[in-house]
Amino acid sequence: SERELTSASMVAEKPQRDRVRMSLPLSVAAGPAVIAHAEGFFADEGIDFEIMRLDANSALLGVASGSLDVFTNPVRSGIFNMIARGTRIQIVADGTHSTAGPCVPEGFTAPPALARRVKAKGLRGQRLATIKGGSTEYLMTRLLASQGLTTADVEMVEYPAGESSTGEFRVLDAVRFNFEPSLTVQREKGLIEMVATAQDVAPGYQRIVIGFGKRLLDDDPELGRRFMRGWLKGVRRYNEGKTEGNVSILSNFTQLPPDLIRKTCWPSISADGMINLDGVRHMLEWMHQAGYLETEIPEAVWWNPDFAVTAARELGDESRAVE
Amino acid sequence: MKREQLIDRAIAAGIALLLFGWWEVASRSGWISTLAFPPPSRIIANFGVLWDQGFLQKVGYTLGRFAAGAVIGAVPAILLGLLVGSRVRLNRIIDPFIAAMHPIPKIVLFPLFIVIFGVSDVSKLASIALTVFFPAFINSAAGARSISPLYFEVVRNYGGRRRQAFWYVLLPGSAPMILTGIRIAANVGLLVTIAIEFTMTSNGIGSIIWLAWQTMKTEDLYAGVVTLSVIGVLINSTIRYILRQVMPWQAAG
Amino acid sequence: MKREQLIDRAIAAGIALLLFGWWEVASRSGWISTLAFPPPSRIIANFGVLWDQGFLQKVGYTLGRFAAGAVIGAVPAILLGLLVGSRVRLNRIIDPFIAAMHPIPKIVLFPLFIVIFGVSDVSKLASIALTVFFPAFINSAAGARSISPLYFEVVRNYGGRRRQAFWYVLLPGSAPMILTGIRIAANVGLLVTIAIEFTMTSNGIGSIIWLAWQTMKTEDLYAGVVTLSVIGVLINSTIRYILRQVMPWQAAG
């Protein structure tokens, strides 16, 4: 009720609220923003928040051309190449990353028979599905490297995989990257087993990041800070876990049934907004070797922790308490 | 004639029933994967569940998007197609541009639309409209070309001007091809609407199918598919109805 | 006539040059996003780089897939379309099924293909073929319907049998609509080939575009797009050439 009062008074003083548009996937990974929106954290900051469901490329170009303010994107070469070419965008906070724990939201899976074979004898000679250029290719090379193999040692299956995938319906007789919610659904039905989690292959794997464009970085950084406060408040509420409130908000947003939302593993999101810098550096190195990066750019150009640091400081210690 | 039509409808219905019956049996007895192909009875039963979750409203979103995009794309396509098709030289100049633009993948280039039109619904409508444009244009232009010059002579002979030739000859004369083009365009447009809803919206039939995939609820998937089929059949009946009205001498059933 | 054609070609080329010139200036001077719309000169220069990376071979993959799928889809589509279109009752029975199947997204049918054809290239060809099928079928059937019954009477009058009516009337009489249908079908098929390559293969123009998006190398993206445009123009010229041969009295430029 205190919040309602503040928001009411803010509306009274400042009827003109600033609109912020953010691209989000239709999944639990959108949690912090969706929760912050539903709980009024953004409204508290005088932000008229708008969620856009967009593919990763549209999100980046949307921010670059100014019709979108915040992008959600997997870590991939396109972000860095755009920055290198002078597009004013920066990564400002963690989207999701892997952590050790019993509940695994992403990893390599295979149908049971194949999974058992792989676990017993390794990947050599087995079928592996991937697609070039994305962050899953990075994970796949890590997976192969962990067994001392290269792509030449396995049978590559051309199939949609990773973040581009729309259809989890097809059960592919190959090792492939998989994530929620199909991970839970398919495991429940006994269609797949986990071969290796992302955390096994790349500890702290930085899967998703969020970033700002020129408007929030330069034109109105104050709005950027307000957004970040709202976002981090959302992260903290998200990190409270599968509470009634969170489950119902996410169920509403994703249109997935509440019990499925409860059953799936929720990816980790850091409460202070910090990304796994070492992990990203390693990915950049790999991208460079693979020829996906046009030029190397200094870290300070693509990573801007200031918004998150400021917001976390202003929000005080309660964030850390939860983590 | 009337009776023959009824018989033919009955035959079509019979074939459909047979197919669905076979599917039902095959699925129930496990010849085909129940997961991939749930029995039709279950799909039908599932409609009730979906209904309570606002299925109709979601279909409405799809139809709204589709109709807006289709109209924006088809109306200029028909007009431009008739114009270009009825003038040899204009056709020669414009046609290469159409040919060059047609195979550019609209979905794949969607992000560029975002740059032009912003992240609003306009970008989505533009992709649908652009997809609808090409088949409608190409068939309209071919329709205009197929009209015997005699008919244009007749209208000129009786003092008709260009604008009048449009209403008296160009439009009725190319109606069968225009409508055939609209039929193809409508279906292509519907497919693109679904593809856009797949990744770009959180409502509509496309997102139902996407969600169904995510959660392996194949009954939901087929609910979406069946709805699309019904829309397809309705589009087609409408077009055939119009065709019968406009072209009484060429009405096939 | 000959001279007029040359003039028209020159006009078309002039318009194209103007457009590209404007684009070049606009992009260089920053009026339009250089990232989303890199200047044409840079796109052309980049072709050289791609060439050395086996660009032609990748295009070959796309064309191979496309051609195979298109032929598999179009040939039965034309034959079946002509058959169905020339028999009122068959048309009445079959048409609803076509109408119901057309708007089903082919990706939804993919699991079915996997069940039938396995995880091989055949499934991809099946998607392309199915996409090509519908426009080719619909236009062929409409073409058959548009033929004056008089011509069939003529062939029957001179003792022609059904099979002969096919070669003497049905095929030549519906040629303009068949070829228009093929034109649309080819483009739609090409679009689907690209969509399939986009996420499902590591070769072909689609995968070039996919990788270009992943890395945001928009010059590569446009290399793919330009190649598609060129293929589109070639397809169209071929069809117009055939049309001029088959239908001398309706040749538009």
Next chain:
Amino acid sequence: MTFAVENVTKEYGGGTGQTAALEGVSFAARGTEFISIIGPSGCGKTTLLKIIAGLVAPTSGRVMLNGAAGEGKVRTSLVFQDHGLLPWFDVLKNVALGLKLQGIAWPEARERARHFIAQVGLERFMRHHPHELSIGMRQRVGIARAFVADTQILLLDEPFGSLDAQTKLVLQQELLRIWRQHRKLVVHVTHDIDEAILLSDRILVMSGRPGSILEEIAVPFERPRTLEVLEASVAGQIRRHIWQVLEAEVKKSLWVTT
């Protein structure tokens, strides 16, 4: 061959309601007869020829050949009133159509077609398509096509209507030559009473729509005939008689007084 049309009736259905075209049409003919049919415009002459050719199904009645039902059983060639040239074929291919459909090899078909194309004065236009011809030239192509096919029954639907008097005369003579030489049954629809008298063994006069046979008039002149027969008094009688029958029929539908 014996030939008989027995009580043929035809009703057209369709969007604008029923139209009775023929009502109880009966007549018989020897296999080598030359019959002309005259009747008011729209009385069903074309319909009758198409029924004999087996192209249109009668609503009731039948066409008997050698005592058995046989619409379209014996090969007929019909010269269509609206030419019926296939627009995608040139003159040569159009004329050779019947031969090709009978499986005759192209070199032979071409030579035979060429002969008749020359006959109708279109040798120079062999490679032209129908849309490049005048109406009269199209009609001549249609005639050549029927002549070359050489079937047992020849059906002619106002074949000379768009031809000048001289060309008409030449082609009439050619028709008679073919008929005499190959001994076939000719059923010839015309509006030209003199032409009917000049060419036929028998003239059938039809009533207005729905058409039926009102009169059968034998033409008693010896063959070969010249244009002089038209000046004979019998010809005058026949002409006047047909004229009067037609006048009465036409007046039923045209209320304008002459």
Next chain:
Amino acid sequence: MTFAVENVTKEYGGGTGQTAALEGVSFAARGTEFISIIGPSGCGKTTLLKIIAGLVAPTSGRVMLNGAAGEGKVRTSLVFQDHGLLPWFDVLKNVALGLKLQGIAWPEARERARHFIAQVGLERFMRHHPHELSIGMRQRVGIARAFVADTQILLLDEPFGSLDAQTKLVLQQELLRIWRQHRKLVVHVTHDIDEAILLSDRILVMSGRPGSILEEIAVPFERPRTLEVLEASVAGQIRRHIWQVLEAEVKKSLWVTT
């Protein structure tokens, strides 16, 4: 109104090579004259009418109206040899076409069209589409359409070719009545020499392709004329003369001997 065709030449190009259709055609006419044109099949009569109507561009030469170049400037109505009915309109709409195109409101256009449809005996078929009519009926629709349009120049391209003798007679009289009453220029193409004598002030005889005017023959009979004029000896002379001219022309292209 004065009217003149001056040295008109027409060559058709196209896929199969050049075809010379008309060569140096010239003639003049008073604004109220009735002119008939006779010529061998394919000599360019249709082409000439279309050039006068402004539907086909001459290769050289021009059509002068009141002393100024004016193809298609003065309103003409052409009765097309192949009818030219619009298949998507019924008889009523086809006949009312000219009125509608002149912006005359539908109720009035309908009534005027209805009058002429009755005149040609097709009242019962007003709502039928062209494909439901016999060829002769289509031709009558084409005639009604031109009659109702009431333009200063009336061009008729073998308008009565597919009509029976009686219907033809009725419509010829109607044509004369309209011509007399509305004082227009009629240019009438026909193959029927008697028809030309019966109707026209002057007959132009054309040569074979490429067509040019060979003779201009004045028809001296008083009006109104009856069928009896055809029995007059002057008529016989005209008939024979035209016959001979035509014979010579036709023989050039038809090598068959009669």
